[in-house]
Amino acid sequence: MSRVHPEFAYQSRELGGQIEGILGDPPDRKNYQNMIQALVSEYASGAGIEDLNMMAFALVDHIEFHDRQTILEEAGDFEDGDAARVFAAASCSSEAEKMYAALEENYPDLGRQAIITAFLHKHPRLWSEDDVSLDQLAEGDDGDDGDDDDDAVSDDFAQMFDQEGEQ
Template identity: 80%
Template sequence: MRKVHPEFAYQSRELAAQIDGILGDPPDRKNYQRMLDALMSEYASGGGIEDLNMMAFALVDVIEFSDPKTILADADDYEYGDPARVFAAASCPDGVAAEMFAALEENHPDLGRQAIITAFLHKHPRLWDDDDVSLDQLAEGDDGDDGDDEDSGVSDDFAQMFDQEGEK
């Protein structure tokens, strides 16, 4: 298991929620495919929404990874990774998907890099580990209030200024 940048973990979870939302309940595969085709067409033409999750959504079903270790290694840094290295570690098959991939590399290299990593993490959840930020984990080792109530540094006169039921 490898730790990834918390933002990539978050974006991977967001992508999963987006896919579930577009599929719907019960799953509407036709609607899902129409959305995917529209996004791929937009990005292939050099346009499209500059949105990480939209790009990852357009890539997730068509992308292939030739060097997963490189992509996973680049998932450590959300902001300053190497787009050329990540694009070289992945590809899309011929047709609109390949055109989209080339257009993303040319027009949106940094955001495209993040989208590729997000799609990879979504497709391979067992290869990485997310930081546990649950309340139970955060509270582990916490002995409670670390302050000393006796030495709060607030005088009685100052505290009484805010006392609603103080002397009138």
């Protein structure tokens, strides 16, 4: 199981919430499809909102992953990475192919993040995130880290300021 950057884990959860929100309760597949089609069309034209989750949302139903290992390796670093490598590890077919090419040309870094986010959303069992909660960080911490006695002063130090001792 690969560890992913906490921001990718967060974005993957956000994408899941966004999908559920668009589908609604009860699920309205027509509304969902209309939303995806509108996003695909916008990004394919070279325009569209510069938003990671919107891009991932547009990709999630159309993208196919050919090199999972590469995507997982790239998921370890949110800010820096090889966009060309990520784009080469996946593809879109039919109507979304033009969108995929436009994302690579117009938004390579954001597109890289969106591809990884879509992958993590679709494959939650392949990754885990570091637990950085306060409970986890405090695990094994006994409190005071040592026997530092702030009140203890060595005799040498005390005599440095003892003017009577110099006479």
